[in-house]
């Protein structure tokens with residue numbers, strides 16, 4: 328019973344944190360510098376009528392349901408992205424806790440990493456743009472995670488000690504996928520993928536290190552390809568539509584984070 332209450336509170340914490348992430352997503356403007364203090368200061372307002380929201384309208388998910396997804400004052404529709412981000416953040420909090428328990432430090436690091444990726448993904452969906460400041464944060468969090476946790480405890484290095492070259496593996500992992508993608512973006516003038524996508528790929532492959540970085544790379548294009556086909560066949564997108572890549576990459580990173588060891592084991596059973 329106590330366990331259930333704890334996870335409920337953790338989920339609620341995630342929902343509330345998601346409201347904060349929504350502020351970052353919705354107040355971000357691509358042509359302005361990303362200034363977090365400027366973005367989070369000031370009361371929330373309706374984007375249409377500009378009237379201030381009441382405190383009771385700020386309860387995650389619940390307010391959206393009570394108001395039936397409309398502004399209290401002008402009745403204009405509120406984006407359904409708000410409750411989606413809140414619910415995703417709540418689910419992330421619980422799943423990441425289950426995965427990282429009992430280390431609170433590790434929980435905080437991964438929760439911040441996936442919060443950052445959640446904001447990046449939705450900004451990419453809204454604006455087809457990847458803010459550098461959020462990428463710097465992703466790199467900093469990854470670096471701390473690599474030094475304190477990944478290097479001492481890589482599962483694959485216990486099975487294949489010959490792969491265990493410590494930080495070198497991480498650098499190789501990042502460069503081997505990040506660099507060609509970066510060059511591809513330069514050559515194609517970012518027509519298909521942006522430099523922000525290449526940088527995110529490099530950082531996430533650095534985070535997971537060679538050879539697990541192969542998994543991140545392949546999964547992101549597999550998910551991206553599969554969902555793009557669905558968009559093309561069912562939602563009228565064309566081959567030429569620029570499809571935001573960060574949501575796919577973030578999902579690949581999350582799956583690798585959750586199932587890295589199982590996938591390595593599965594791979595080994597094939598031989």
Ligand SMILES: [Zn+2]
Nearest residue numbers: 373376398401
């Ligand atoms: Zn309004």
